[in-house]
Amino acid sequence: MSAVSELIPPQPAPPAPAFLWTPMRVLGAVLLGFWILAGVSLVAWLIGAWDMDKVATYGPKLVSGLGVTLTLVSISIVLGAVLSVPIAFGRMSQNRVLSGLAYGYVYFFRGTPLIAQLFLIYYGFGSFREELEAVGLWVFFRDAWNCALLAFTLNTAAYQAEILRGAIESVSRGQHEGAAALGLTPFQTFHRIILPQAMIVALRPYGNEIILMIKGSAIVAIVTVFDLFGETRRAYSRTFDFQIYIWAAIFYLVIVEALRNIWAKLEQRLTRHLTR
Numbered sequence: 001m002s003a004v005s006e007l008i009p010p011q012p013a014p015p016a017p018a019f020l021w022t023p024m025r026v027l028g029a030v031l032l033g034f035w036i037l038a039g040v041s042l043v044a045w046l047i048g049a050w051d052m053d054k055v056a057t058y059g060p061k062l063v064s065g066l067g068v069t070l071t072l073v074s075i076s077i078v079l080g081a082v083l084s085v086p087i088a089f090g091r092m093s094q095n096r097v098l099s100g101l102a103y104g105y106v107y108f109f110r111g112t113p114l115i116a117q118l119f120l121i122y123y124g125f126g127s128f129r130e131e132l133e134a135v136g137l138w139v140f141f142r143d144a145w146n147c148a149l150l151a152f153t154l155n156t157a158a159y160q161a162e163i164l165r166g167a168i169e170s171v172s173r174g175q176h177e178g179a180a181a182l183g184l185t186p187f188q189t190f191h192r193i194i195l196p197q198a199m200i201v202a203l204r205p206y207g208n209e210i211i212l213m214i215k216g217s218a219i220v221a222i223v224t225v226f227d228l229f230g231e232t233r234r235a236y237s238r239t240f241d242f243q244i245y246i247w248a249a250i251f252y253l254v255i256v257e258a259l260r261n262i263w264a265k266l267e268q269r270l271t272r273h274l275t276r
Helices: 003-007 023-048 052-092 095-110 114-126 129-134 142-169 171-183 186-223 228-239 241-268
Strands: none
Touching: 003 052, 023 241, 052 095, 052 142, 052 186, 052 228, 095 142, 114 142, 114 186, 142 186, 171 186, 186 228, 186 241, 228 241
């Protein structure tokens, strides 16, 4: 360092720029204040409109409907996961017939609304009562719960099949070649190497699918399945108090948020070796 540079005093750091209230920041602050005010007002109104008689009368029914919702979604997710495995392998098959059938199944159930599928099963099969009675299937299709379970299972199986297929195909080809070099059989390769890596990739999409199924389950109330939303509709028809819908929305929000946090913890635990 030269003597001249030693004589030059260090320059002070430039001052931090002053906070500027741009039009977008003003708009953001106004919107934030509006939503805070709306939230506080809603909480204050719910507290003021609290009616213990209604809570005692309809609270247990809402809880019972919540149990129906969770049961319906849980069973359909599990059955859909089982059904999605052969569909996913059919999509990846080199056989054009199997691949075409699997593609058609996925295309239909992912491309049409869930409510339309539910109506097709509930009202559509109801039009063939005599034929179904002749083969002993009317016992199943006459129950709205069974129709809803079948519609949800077929729908989520299509989505889960695509999730599984995409996750399996995301595993690099080198993993297969490395397993073959070690002398592993195709089943051992898939079970011990490919599937564990694929499930890590599929973990978050599976969580999203479960959340979507929980929120979509409200449509079963239309076909007389008294789930959480069905019990909410019935309670409103007797009280004409719309705060019941608010409490139902809070129930759904709590379920989704709890599931989201559980899934985040599960994903963090299963992928902790990737962050080291």
